[in-house]
Amino acid sequence: MYPEHLKYTKDHEWINESASPIEVGVTSFAVEQLGDIVHLDLPEVGSEIKHGDAFGTIESTKTVSDLYAPISGKVSEINKDLADKPEELQNAENGKQWLIKIASTGDTAELLSASEYEAYIKE
Amino acid sequence: MLPFAGWEMPIHYGSVLSEHKSVRNAAGVFDVSHMCLFEFCSLDLASRVFAIDIANLESSQARYGLILNTTGGVLEDCIAYNVEGKIFVCTNAGNYETVLRWFQEHADTPDDFKDHSGKIGIIALQGPKTQHVLQKAFGPDFSQEAVNMKFMDVSPNLKDLASYEGSAPYFMARSGYTGEQGFEFFVPRAHAAGTFDRILKAGAAPIGLGARDTLRLEAGFHLHGNDMTAEQNPYEVGLGWSIPKSGNEVFTARDLLLTLDKNKKQKKLYPFLLEQKGIPRAEMLAYKLDDPSESIGRVTSGGFLPTLEKGGGMLFLNSKEASDYLETTNGFFNLDIRGKFVRAQRQKKALYKSRANQSFED
Numbered sequence: 001m002y003p004e005h006l007k008y009t010k011d012h013e014w015i016n017e018s019a020s021p022i023e024v025g026v027t028s029f030a031v032e033q034l035g036d037i038v039h040l041d042l043p044e045v046g047s048e049i050k051h052g053d054a055f056g057t058i059e060s061t062k063t064v065s066d067l068y069a070p071i072s073g074k075v076s077e078i079n080k081d082l083a084d085k086p087e088e089l090q091n092a093e094n095g096k097q098w099l100i101k102i103a104s105t106g107d108t109a110e111l112l113s114a115s116e117y118e119a120y121i122k123e
Numbered sequence: 124m125l126p127f128a129g130w131e132m133p134i135h136y137g138s139v140l141s142e143h144k145s146v147r148n149a150a151g152v153f154d155v156s157h158m159c160l161f162e163f164c165s166l167d168l169a170s171r172v173f174a175i176d177i178a179n180l181e182s183s184q185a186r187y188g189l190i191l192n193t194t195g196g197v198l199e200d201c202i203a204y205n206v207e208g209k210i211f212v213c214t215n216a217g218n219y220e221t222v223l224r225w226f227q228e229h230a231d232t233p234d235d236f237k238d239h240s241g242k243i244g245i246i247a248l249q250g251p252k253t254q255h256v257l258q259k260a261f262g263p264d265f266s267q268e269a270v271n272m273k274f275m276d277v278s279p280n281l282k283d284l285a286s287y288e289g290s291a292p293y294f295m296a297r298s299g300y301t302g303e304q305g306f307e308f309f310v311p312r313a314h315a316a317g318t319f320d321r322i323l324k325a326g327a328a329p330i331g332l333g334a335r336d337t338l339r340l341e342a343g344f345h346l347h348g349n350d351m352t353a354e355q356n357p358y359e360v361g362l363g364w365s366i367p368k369s370g371n372e373v374f375t376a377r378d379l380l381l382t383l384d385k386n387k388k389q390k391k392l393y394p395f396l397l398e399q400k401g402i403p404r405a406e407m408l409a410y411k412l413d414d415p416s417e418s419i420g421r422v423t424s425g426g427f428l429p430t431l432e433k434g435g436g437m438l439f440l441n442s443k444e445a446s447d448y449l450e451t452t453n454g455f456f457n458l459d460i461r462g463k464f465v466r467a468q469r470q471k472k473a474l475y476k477s478r479a480n481q482s483f484e485d
Contacts, residue, residue, distance in 0.1 A: 035333075036140040038427035039402045039434070041463075057461070059402045061139035061333055061427055064461075083400075087140075 003095050008117035011068040021076045023098035029121050034060035037086045042078040051109040072107040128216035130157040135331040143337050143429040145328035150250035152327040163210040165235035172229050174374045176367040180205045185275045185296045188365050191376040196353040204277045206294045239292045244315020249305030254483045260325035272297045274480035302342025302477040341428050343473035350423045350437050358388035389443045394474045397434040398466040402427050410457045419445035
């Protein structure tokens with residue numbers, strides 16, 4: 001469920017460092033907690049984001065949550081198809097539906113391995 | 124699950140969106156046993172505490188109306204039912220204590236009214252496939268009798284609905300909070316779960332609080348505490364139509380409302396839709412298109428509206444000037460969504476045209 005090649009944050013984002021530029025998404029655990037996703041607010045391409053800061057929001061029928069950047073860098077692409085159809089996140093596997101791609105500066109937040117993340121969400 | 128007024132309520136049984144669509148396209152069942160039910164033994168008390176012409180509420184009829192405080196503010200909305208001469212009134216759970224106190228203050232004796240709240244089950248079945256579900260759940264005779272009822276009709280005849288001999292406070296009404304055809308069943312508490320299960324097994328989807336809110340919001344139904352409060356009069360929030368024009372009613376705030384200044388009767392609550400993507404939420408502020416300095420109103424209820432596939436809700440304008448301004452912009456204004464201005468448009472009609480009063484087709 002949580003692929004080994006991804007890393008995860010305690011804010012429930014995943015990053016795929018093997019992709020270039022690096023892909024950032026939101027975990028299936030977070031999506032499940034939020035319920036029906038109805039809106040995604042993503043940053044402009046070219047904007048600089050800093051790890052730990054909010055780079056956008058994700059809204060469900062119940063609530064709105066900030067999306068936190070796992071790494072610092074420049075946003076090189078946003079997933080427009082997903083922003084148009086945020087419900088596609090509902091049953092997306094971790095690592096499949098990225099939100100943004102980032103040209104990383106190398107600074108990262110505290111990243112967890114798949115097993116660490118799974119242990120974290122069970123707490 | 125969400126703690127609500129002392130009850131544990133499901134926000135959803137899986138998905139707010141699919142539950143919403145079930146009610147619009149097929150049928151959904153709601154357990155709304157948390158709502159309050161009062162019985163009025165004194166017609167005089169009922170005539171004083173409700174802004175409803177109770178004396179002229181005919182047998183087997185239900186009517187929507189308000190409870191107004193002495194200054195004409197909206198304490199609560201409710202539906203009054205005449206069940207074979209007995210008057211019942213259903214109110215929200217959130218205002219239970221306020222409403223109870225209001226009745227007690229105006230009652231001459233403790234026997235003037237009875238409180239059935241929490242002692243009965245209230246199950247709602249709503250949606251265009253209501254008739255089919257009823258037939259499957261309770262048989263053709265019951266279903267036929269039920270679908271012959273018109274919108275806001277009341278019937279004490281529940282004898283086929285469950286294996287009990289029903290009598291008041293047990294009844295059903297063609298009423299609801301969704302903008303669809305449907306019924307509300309007031310049953311003995313011991314039969315609430317059974318009634319719910321039979322309707323569920325007959326094909327209705329279970330509906331939680333989340334979809335209940337999006338359904339009522341699309342249909343333009345008010346939620347007390349959000350879209351109307353004790354600080355607002357019925358005209359401001361667009362409920363002036365519910366105030367009886369004539370009859371024997373003697374409700375407390377009547378004289379005050381009749382002499383209310385015209386400016387204070389100005390309607391200020393309207394539905395709105397976002398033009399751009401985004402989700403409006405309660406308390407977000409509205410601004411003029413060209414002037415971000417001073418807000419002209421605020422969102423009282425908002426969310427993603429599944430049938431319209433847009434963000435929308437209800438907007439309370441600060442003043443008549445704000446309403447006049449919107450006339451000059453074809454209703455357009457900016458909504459501040461967490462620091463970002465999103466274009467929205469005030470609407471003059473309900474966002475979803477209610478089908479509640481349509482007759483059932485075979």
